[in-house]
Amino acid sequence: MDSTTFVALLSSVLFTIGVLGVLLRRSALLIFMSVELMLNAANLAFVAFAHRWVQLDGQIFVFFVMAVAAAEVAVGLALIVTIFRTKRSTNVDDLAALKG
Amino acid sequence: MTPDLPILIVLGAVSIASALGLLLSRNAIYAALFLVLNFGVGAVIYLVLNAPFIAVVQVSVYAGAIMVLFLFVIMLLGAERLSPGENPPGISFQRPLAIALGGVLLGLALYALFVRQPPTTATALADSSPTAIGLSLFGPYLFPFEVVSILLLVAMVGAVVLTRNR
C-alpha cells in the first residue's frame, strides 16, 4: 500500500463518518461540522491524487473547495443564529413544520 | 511501502479518532475541538503529500477562521450542551438505515480502492510552490477564481442580511 492509497482510504473513512454525522446528529451545528468533515475528506482525496498524478490541479481544486466552504460557513452560521433567535434551539428535528 | 507511510498511519489514526470524537461527542465545544484537531492533522498530511501551500491555507482558513467562527457562535448562543440523540417518532428507521448505508458507501470505496487496483504512484514531485499555484489560479483557473470571489462576496452580504437586527 502506498501513501496515496492510504490517504484515499482515510478520506473514504472520514467521509463516511461525516455522512453518519449529518444523518445521526440532531444539532444543526454538529450537522454543519460533519459537512465540513466531509468536505475535508474530499480535499484529502484531491490532494492525494494530485500527489499521485504529479498534477497541481487537485490542489487548486482544494483551494476552491475551501473558499466555497468559507462562504458556506458564513451563510450557514448566520442561518443558525437566526433560527436560534426564534426557536431557542439548534435541533433540526424541531424544524419540522413543513411536512406533508 | 513508502517511507511516508508510518507517519501517515499515525496521522490517520489520530484523524479517524478525532472524527469519531466529533461523531460521538455530547458537547458542541468538544466536537468543534475534535474537528480542529482533525483539520490540523489534515494539514500535516498535506505537508507529507507535498502540498505545503494547501497545508497552511488549511490552517489559516479552517482552523484559524472557520472553526473560530464555529466556537464563537456556539459560545454566543450557549448551545454547547447537546441532548442525547432520541429520534422523534416516525423516523425510528433513520439510525439503522443511515449506519447501513454508510457501511455500504465505505464498502464501495474500499472495493474501488483495493479490488479495482488503480495504477501505481508516481515518484516525481510536482512543483507546488505558491508561485506555481498562483500561476495556475490566475491562468487556466482564472474564471473559477473570479466566480468564487463573487460567491464569497454574496455569502458575506447574505450573512450580514440574515443576522441583521430589524
Next chain:
Amino acid sequence: MALFILSPILFPLLGLLINALWGRRMSERAIGGVATLAAAAAFVVSMLMLGQLTAAEDARLTATIAPWIAAGALNVSFGFLVDRLSIVIMLIVTGIGTLIHMFSIGYMRGDERFQRYFIYLNLFLASMLTLVMADNFLVMFMGWELVGLCSYLLIGFWFKNLKNAEAGRKAFVVNRIGDVGFVLGILLIFVTFGSLSFADVFGQAEAQGETLAGAIGLITLLLFIGATGKSAQIPLFVWLPDAMAGPTPVSALIHAATMVTAGVYMMTRASALYELAPATQAIVALVGALTAFVAGTSALRQLDIKKVLAYSTVSQLGYMVAACGLGAFIAADFHLLTHAFFKAALFLAAGSVIHGIEHGMHAAHNSAPVDPQDMRYMGGLARKMPVTFAAFLLGGLALAGVPPLSGFFSKDEILLDAFKHNLPAFALLAVSSVVTAFYVGRQLTLVFAGRPRSEAAAHAVESNWLMTMPLIALTIGTVFAGLFNFPGAHPLTDWLAPVVRHGDAPKFDAPLAAVFSALAIGALAIAWFLYRNPDRAQAEAETGMGRLLAKAWCFDDAYRWAIVKPFYIISTVCAQVIDVGVIDAAVNGVGRLFHTLGNSLRSLQTGFVRNYGLVMLIGVVFVVAYFALNAR
C-alpha cells in the same frame, strides 16, 4: 408623395379621429360636417390623382408605407397602388360617399348614436379605399375584412331591436364563409406564385399561364367564393336583404353602391387570372346569371320598399358577376358605375320616402302606427314628395333599362356579351331584365301612384335640402352616367383597357337594344296597370308561387334546415354529452388522479431534514455503486 397617395384613406381617418375624440362636445351638424368634409376631401384628392393618371396610359401611383410581414419567403408590405382601375372605384366611393354623408346628416338627425354613426361611416370610407388601393392581396384582404366589420356595425346600428342585431350577425357569419374561400385563394396564390403583390402575381400568370392552369383555376374559384360572400351571389346572397335593417343611407352606400361591389372589383383586378381559367369563368357567368334571375324574381313579391331594392341590388350584382364570367370586365365595371348611381339614388329616395312617412306619422296624431317601409301603406306620394318622386322615377327607369338613362347602356353591354358568348346565361339575364322592369313598375305604382293608403302617407312631406340635394345630384348622375361608356365613344373602355382584360370590345347592337327597351317599357306599363289596384299586392303574397318568391326561393329556410338545425343538434351533443362526459371527465380525472397520488405520497415528506438527507444518501450510494462497479 406617399402621403398624397395615402390621403384618400387618411382624410376619413382624420375625420373619424376628430369625431371620436371631440364628437361628444360637438353639435350634430358639426359632426356631420366634419365627416362629410373628410369624404369630400378624399373625393377632391381622388380627382387630383385622376388628373395625374391621365398623363400616361400606364401611369401608376404607388406607395409602400412599411413592411408588414417578412417571414421567410413570405414578404408583404403595406403597399398601395392607384391606377386607372382603382381610381374609377375610388371616385365612385368618395363621390357617392360624400353625397350619402350629406344625406345622412338630415336622415339621422336626432339619433342617439349620431356621433358613432358618422365614425362608422368614415371608417367605412377609409376601409373601402384601403381595399381598392391595395397593391397586394393581403392588404386588399385587410380592407375586405374592415369593410365587412363596418357593414356588420352599421347593419346592427340600431341593435336595441333584436332583429337588427341578428341581421348584422347573419351578414357577419355569411361573409366569413366567403372569406374562408378568399383566404384559401390568397394562400394558394402565395404557394403558386411565391408572392402576393398584384404586379408579381399577374406578371407570372401571364408568363406561365399554361403550366399553372390547374392552380389558377382553383385560385380563381376560391377568389370567386370570396366574391359570392361580399357581392351577395348564390348561395351566399341571403345576408343582403336582411342587411336592410341598417339605416337607409347605409344601405345606399354600403349595401348597394360600394361594398357589395368589392367582389366585382376584386375579380376585375384579378382579370388576368380569370382570363386564364375558362372553366371558372363559365361557373361565374352561370352563378351570376342565376343570381340575377333568382333575386330579380324574388323582388317581385316584396312588400317592404327597401327589400325590393335589396333584391334588385342582388340581381344587378348578378349582372356584374355574370359580366365578369363572360370576360366583359369593363362592362361589369361600367354597370358597377351606373348601378352605383341609380341604386344609390333609389335607396336615398326610398330613405326619403321612409323619412317622409315617419314624419307623417308624427304629424297625424293618434293614427294607428304603421310600418314606415311597407309599401301597402303608401301611395300617392308623387304629389307630396315631388323631388323624391322624380329621383325615384329616374332611378327606377335607369334600373329598368329604359333609354337613354344610364342603366340602359350598361345593362345592354352585358346582355350583348351574354348573347354573343353564353346563351343560357343570356336567357336568364334577359328574363330578369324584363322582371326588373316589372318590379320597378310595381314599386313606383305602389309607392307614388293613386291615393294615400294611410294617415301617415297622407301627412308625408318632402324632406329638407340636406336630403334632397344629394338626391338631385345622384339623379343627375343616374341620367348621365351612361355617357361614361356611350356607344361608339367608349371612353371608359379606352380608359380601362390598359389595366383590365376585356376580350373583344362589344359594339352597340341596335336591334337587341331596341327589343329590350321595348320589353322594359312594356313590363313597366303592365305593372302600372296591374298594381293600380293596390289590394293585388296583398293578395299575391298569399298564393303558392307568390309565397315562394316572397321568401326568395326559400334559401333561408333551406339553410335553416340543412345547416342551422343540424348544427344546433351537433352543438347540443357536444356541449351536453362530449364536453361534460368526456372532456370535463378527463380533466377532472387528471386532477383527481394527482390528488390521490399526492395524498398517498405526502407521507414521504416527513419534515425532518435529516430524513431527506438519508434519501439523498440512498441516491449517492447508487451513483457511487454504478461508478465503482461498472465504469470502465
Next chain:
Amino acid sequence: MPVLLEATLKSVVLIFVLLTGFAYLTLMERKVLARLQARIGPNRAGPLGLLQPLADGLKLIFKESITPAGADKPIYFLAPVLVVVPALILFAVIPVGKGPAFQLASEINVGALYVVGVMGVAVYGITLAGWASNNKYAALGGLRASAQVISYELGMGLSIVAVVLMASSASLADIVEAQMPGNILGWFIFRQPVAAAIFAITAMAELARAPFDLVEAEQELTAGFMTEYSGMKFALFFMGEYVKMIAVSALFATFFLGGWSGPFVDQVPILSVVYFTIKVVACLLLMIWTRATLPRMRYDRLMSFGWKVLTPVALANVIVTAFLIALGVPGYQ
C-alpha cells in the same frame, strides 16, 4: 538521523533562549514602565533586581492551583498550553541570523502564510480558557478575544501580502534578502510604511496588549479570560503573552527592519544574530512604551477601527503596491 538531531538541538536552544528572554522581558517591562511612570521598579531581588523573575517563578510554582467547580476540566487545563504553543512554533520559520543555520524550517516556502495561519490559531487558548472557566467575565473576555483576533487578522494578513508582493516570495529568508540592497533604505519600513504601520497596530491587537487589551480589561472584566486561573497555569498565560510579544517583534524586524541584516554580517555571520536581537529588543521597548502611553480603546471603536479603517487601508495598500510593481516604479522592482 542528523537532520532530526539538528532540528531537535536547534529547538532546545531556541526554547531556552525564549524562556530566558520571557523572564527578563517581564523584568524589563516592569522596569521601563516604572521609569516611564517616574518610579524605580523592582530592585530588591539580586543586583538591580535581576533575580526578580526567578523570585516570581518560584512564587507561582508554590501557589495553590485552584480549579473552579463548574469548569470544564479538560479544556480548562488545555487552554494555557494552547496559548503558549502557537507563540513558540511561530519561531520555526523566522530566520534569526544569516543562513539556514539560524532558521529552524529553512526550506519552507510559505513562511508568511504560515505566520498568518499560526497567528489565527493562537486565539483558541484565550477563547477556550474563557469558556472553560465557567465565569461570565472570563467568557466575555474569550468572546471578545475571538472577535478581535478574527477582525484584525485580516489587516495583518493583507499587510503581509504587501510585503510578500515586494519580495515576490513567501519565504521569510527571501523577504530578508529582498531588503538588503546594501543600505538601510532598502528596509520595507521605508518602502512599505503603510504596511508596517498596519502590521504594528494589528500585531498589538492580536497580542491583546494595551491599547487593545479589552480581553483582560481589569476595570470591566476583572482579569478577563484569566480570572479563574492561578499558579503555574496563570504563569503559562503570562509566558504565552510575552513569548508572543517576542515573536511579533521578531516578525516585525524580519518583515520591515531588514531582519538580521547589518554591517559586516558577511565577514562575521554571528553578528547577524546580534543585529536581529537588537532590532527585536527595540521593538519590544516600543511596545512597552506604547502600553505606558496610550489609554485603552472602547470595544465598539476597536471593532469599527479594525473593519472600517485598517482593512480597507490595507487592501488599498495591496492594490497600490501591485500597481507600483507592475509599473516598475524604482524601488518596487
